[in-house]
Structure formats: structure tokens, C-alpha cells
Amino acid sequence: MSNMNTAMIEKYRNNFLKEVEANVEEGEWVKMCMQCGVCSGSCPLGPYWDHPPQEIFMMIRAGKREEVLSSSSMWMCTSCYNCIARCPRGLPITHIMHGLAHYADRLGLAPKEQPTRKFAKHFWDNLTKKGRVNELKLGLKLYFMNGFGEGIKTAMKMKDVGLGMWKSKRLSIGELWGGHSIKDTKGLHAILNKAREIEEAKAKKFEG
Amino acid sequence: MAKKEYSFYPGCSSQKAASASNYQVSIDSMCDVLDIQLNEIPDWNCCSASIGYAGGGELPRLALSARNMALSEQAHPDQDIVATCAACWLATKETQERLHDDSALMEETNQALAEAGLKVKADKNIRHMVEVLIEDIGYDELGSKVQKPLEGIKIAGYVGCQTNRPFGIAGESFENPKYLDKLVETMGADPVENYDRKVSCCGGALAFSEPEKSQALIKEIIEAAYDGGADMIVTPCPVCQMNVEVYQNHINKTYNTKFNMPVVYYSTLMSVAYGKSAKEAGLDGQVIRAKKLEEIAGK
Numbered sequence: 207m208s209n210m211n212t213a214m215i216e217k218y219r220n221n222f223l224k225e226v227e228a229n230v231e232e233g234e235w236v237k238m239c240m241q242c243g244v245c246s247g248s249c250p251l252g253p254y255w256d257h258p259p260q261e262i263f264m265m266i267r268a269g270k271r272e273e274v275l276s277s278s279s280m281w282m283c284t285s286c287y288n289c290i291a292r293c294p295r296g297l298p299i300t301h302i303m304h305g306l307a308h309y310a311d312r313l314g315l316a317p318k319e320q321p322t323r324k325f326a327k328h329f330w331d332n333l334t335k336k337g338r339v340n341e342l343k344l345g346l347k348l349y350f351m352n353g354f355g356e357g358i359k360t361a362m363k364m365k366d367v368g369l370g371m372w373k374s375k376r377l378s379i380g381e382l383w384g385g386h387s388i389k390d391t392k393g394l395h396a397i398l399n400k401a402r403e404i405e406e407a408k409a410k411k412f413e414g
Numbered sequence: 415m416a417k418k419e420y421s422f423y424p425g426c427s428s429q430k431a432a433s434a435s436n437y438q439v440s441i442d443s444m445c446d447v448l449d450i451q452l453n454e455i456p457d458w459n460c461c462s463a464s465i466g467y468a469g470g471g472e473l474p475r476l477a478l479s480a481r482n483m484a485l486s487e488q489a490h491p492d493q494d495i496v497a498t499c500a501a502c503w504l505a506t507k508e509t510q511e512r513l514h515d516d517s518a519l520m521e522e523t524n525q526a527l528a529e530a531g532l533k534v535k536a537d538k539n540i541r542h543m544v545e546v547l548i549e550d551i552g553y554d555e556l557g558s559k560v561q562k563p564l565e566g567i568k569i570a571g572y573v574g575c576q577t578n579r580p581f582g583i584a585g586e587s588f589e590n591p592k593y594l595d596k597l598v599e600t601m602g603a604d605p606v607e608n609y610d611r612k613v614s615c616c617g618g619a620l621a622f623s624e625p626e627k628s629q630a631l632i633k634e635i636i637e638a639a640y641d642g643g644a645d646m647i648v649t650p651c652p653v654c655q656m657n658v659e660v661y662q663n664h665i666n667k668t669y670n671t672k673f674n675m676p677v678v679y680y681s682t683l684m685s686v687a688y689g690k691s692a693k694e695a696g697l698d699g700q701v702i703r704a705k706k707l708e709e710i711a712g713k
């Protein structure tokens with residue numbers, strides 16, 4: 207994916223705003239931000255954001271490409287929609303954060319060890335495989351994503367949660383051997399492949 | 415009153431032995447009393463919730479919800495889609511609005527759906543179950559079915575994020591939506607007034623990936639309920655329900671608290687008030703048992 211990164215750097219030179227407008231979901235909204243700062247006070251995990259949304263928008267305009275795309279900030283978004291409800295300019299901030307995170311990941315610039323990045327990618331792989339989420343496998347994947355030793359530790363720490371869920375019949379060990387699935391997985395995969403193909407063809411066009 | 419029918423999108427967490435299977439049990443009991451028929455969308459798929467973005471780009475994510483809508487249009491052409499999960503509702507409603515407003519996006523989406531012989535119009539409303547209760551049935555009618563008023567129970571209505579923002583329930587404010595409190599009252603229980611974490615975030619999906627940070631948020635939500643004198647918390651969202659209920663042990667260890675606060679769905683309360691058994695109300699699905707509701711259900 208770093209090929210794509212190089213291609214994008216060449217294509218947009220130092221116009222990062224243009225790059226965001228063309229390639230990031232709802233990116234064309236970024237220039238509408240009037241820097242009032244209301245969104246930045248809205249994030250539930252705000253203290254952990256290196257750059258709150260308002261600052262990210264300013265940095266995009268200032269061409270700070272590396273700093274923005276390699277930031278862990280966007281990955282701290284809990285999708286609470288506080289910002290969207292409050293922004294005086296009506297920016298779809300939540301979606302721009304998701305879009306930036308996705309774009310950074312496609313370019314290979316997103317921080318590799320960011321836990322939400324890893325979790326979110328497992329989630330996508332999990333759901334697209336069978337069309338429905340397998341909560342047990344997703345959970346186990348999550349516990350073990352930092353290696354086996356760490357995984358056992360997390361699993362032990364979480365075992366009371368798992369046990370509680372299992373006792374109340376809200377977690378099934380049967381999920382390990384198959385579990386929930388849609389019937390037409392073939393059709394779903396064909397749809398998703400086509401959607402990705404269309405999206406990539408558009409990005410190619412920008413690469414020109 | 416005539417039977418009301420809707421095309422139903424249950425979502426992954428409602429499946430058998432999944433994290434909100436108890437929600438589904440109580441929904442079925444509640445709908446039985448209210449004469450609501452939910453027609454499940456055949457072969458529905460996951461909506462990718464609010465966390466699908468890392469792996470899926472815009473179009474693949476929209477295509478997921480579009481497939482559900484297309485299947486619904488095929489099987490139940492005249493029916494609105496109803497979801498019980500906040501994230502399912504939000505993802506599907508967002509897709510519906512975006513496809514409806516953007517013809518280029520609509521065309522691309524249909525190009526993708528054609529690979530499986532599907533086509534979407536996206537012209538039906540996407541509604542949360544709470545909207546059906548309030549708008550199509552109304553508080554008076556909901557109250558008229560109560561057989562066992564939930565007297566003497568104090569309940570904190572935790573609305574959370576995704577049934578509240580960005581769309582919300584018509585006529586409610588983002589800061590202080592009243593519908594849960596009104597439902598609590600309608601069932602004969604006492605709502606906590608001025609519950610100050612009513613619309614705070616529980617961390618959502620980040621409760622998995624950032625457990626400590628999210629549990630700090632969850633702690634505030636539970637603490638505020640105790641401060642208001644609550645016996646339990648009620649919510650309209652499976653993510654909120656799970657996050658606020660199942661980590662209380664961990665929070666107790668970290669913060670030296672003694673939380674043991676049941677967290678139930680509005681449909682749990684309604685099923686019990688409507689005279690259903692504890693099992694029919696999904697009370698056996700509580701990790702922290704709602705004893706006061708069990709008592710009423712057992713009477």
C-alpha cells in the first residue's frame with residue numbers, strides 16, 4: 207500500500223486539503239470548518255486525542271499530511287455523534303474521522319499497534335466472512351491480538367465477563383464451530399468485491 | 415386495533431445465544447401484547463455498526479445496509495423497516511438517507527448489488543422500535559395494557575448516543591430526551607429526575623479495544639444512577655446495555671466501588687408490566703439480576 211502512498215504524495219504535492227477532499231469520505235466538508243472548537247470539547251475520550259477534530263481540520267489545511275495520517279486521534283472516536291449534533295457549520299465530523307482513519311490505513315500510515323484499529327479490522331473480517339458477527343471468535347481474536355501470553359492474561363481477566371454472559375445464555379461456545387451465518391455468502395462477497403472495485407477505480411482516476 | 419406489521423431487522427447481537435438475545439425475547443413478548451407483527455428480513459446481514467470503517471470503505475459499508483434494504487423491499491414491499499439495535503438503526507437509516515439524496519451513490523450501490531441479482535430503491539422509512547411505540551401506538555395505548563404496574567421501582571433512563579444523535583426521536587432534544595422517562599412512568603415506575611449521564615457515551619465499541627478508558631466513562635453513568643436513587647438502569651441500545659452491565663466487577667476492582675446495578679431494556683420493563691413471566695421478559699438473561707422485576711413477574 208505504500209505504493210499508493212507515494213502515488214498520492216506525487217499527485218497532490220503539498221495540497222493535502224485537495225487530497226482529503228478527493229479521497230476521504232465526506233472530505234469535501236473540511237474547508238467549511240470555522241475553527242470554533244465546539245467539536246473538540248465533545249469527544250468522550252477527548253483527553254486521549256493528540257489532536258482533537260478542530261485541530262485535525264486546521265492541520266489538514268496547513269498541509270500536515272504525515273502528522274494527521276499517522277495520528278492515533280481519529281481511532282479514539284467512539285461514534286457518539288456529539289460533535290455532529292453541535293457543529294454550527296453542520297460538518298459530518300464523525301464520518302470524516304472514520305474516513306481519515308480508513309484512508310490512513312489504506313495508505314499504510316495508520317499506527318500499527320493502535321488497539322481500535324486492530325479490533326475494527328478484525329470486526330470487518332469477521333462480519334464479511336459469513337455476513338454476520340461471530341461474537342465469540344471476535345472476542346478471542348481481540349484478547350489474543352497482542353500475542354499469546356498477553357492473550358491468556360486478558361482472557362483470564364475477562365473470564366468473569368465471559369462466564370456471566372455464558373450463564374445468562376448470551377454467549378455460545380458453539381460459535382467456535384461455525385456459528386451464525388447468512389445463506390447467500392457468495393452473493394454478499396460478490397457485492398462487496400464489486401463495491402471495492404468501484405471505489406478503487408475511482409481512486410485510480412485521481413491518481414490519473 | 416388492527417395488527418401492525420413491519421419489516422424487521424434484528425441484527426447480530428439479537429441472535430440466539432448472542433449478547434442481546436434477551437433483548438429479542440422481551441421484544442417478542444412486548445410485541446405479542448401490542449399486536450405488532452415483525453416480519454424478519456430474509457437472510458439479512460450485519461450492518462458493520464460504527465466500527466466497520468477500518469476494513470470497509472464507504473461503498474462496501476453502504477452496500478451492506480443496501481443489501482438488507484433490497485431484501486426487505488423484495489419480501490415486504492410496503493413495510494417500513496424496524497430495528498431494535500441502535501447501531502443497526504443508525505447505519506441503515508444513514509444509508510437510506512445517503513442513497514436517497516445522492517443519485518451517483520445510488521447508482522454505484524446498485525451496480526454492486528446487481529452482482530447478487532438485487533436492486534435497492536431505498537424509499538422506505540428506517541425506524542427504531544421506540545419510534546414505533548411512541549408514534550404508531552402512543553403512550554396512552556401503551557399504558558392501557560399494563561397489568562402489573564412497576565410500583566416502587568426507581569429507574570434511571572439511560573438514552574446514550576445512537577438513538578439520540580444524530581437523528582434522535584422526533585420532538586425530543588439532544589440534551590434531555592424524555593421518552594425513556596415517559597415510558598418508565600407509563601409502566602408505573604418512577605424515573606430518576608435530572609439523571610445527569612442520560613446522554614453520555616459508554617465508549618461504544620471502544621469498550622473492547624480501550625477497556626480502561628471506556629470503563630471510566632461507564633463508571634460515571636452508573637454512579638449518577640446511584641446518586642439519583644435508582645434501583646436499575648433502562649436503555650434502548652444493546653451496546654449500552656452490555657457495556658454498562660457486564661464490566662461492573664472490573665470497575666469495582668479498579669475504583670473500589672460496590673456497583674451491582676441491573677441494566678435492562680425498555681422492552682424488559684414493558685413485558686413485566688404487561689404480565690409476562692420472568693422468562694418471557696428475558697430476565698434470565700441478566701448478568702446482574704433485576705430482582706425487583708423478578709418479584710413482580712413472579713406474583
Ligand code: SF4
Nearest residue numbers: 239240242243245293
Ligand atoms: S464544531 Fe464544526 S466549525 Fe467548529 S471547529 Fe468543530 S468542525 Fe469546525
Ligand code: SF4
Nearest residue numbers: 249283284286287289
Ligand atoms: S463522534 Fe467521534 S469525533 Fe465526534 S464527538 Fe464523538 S468521539 Fe468525538
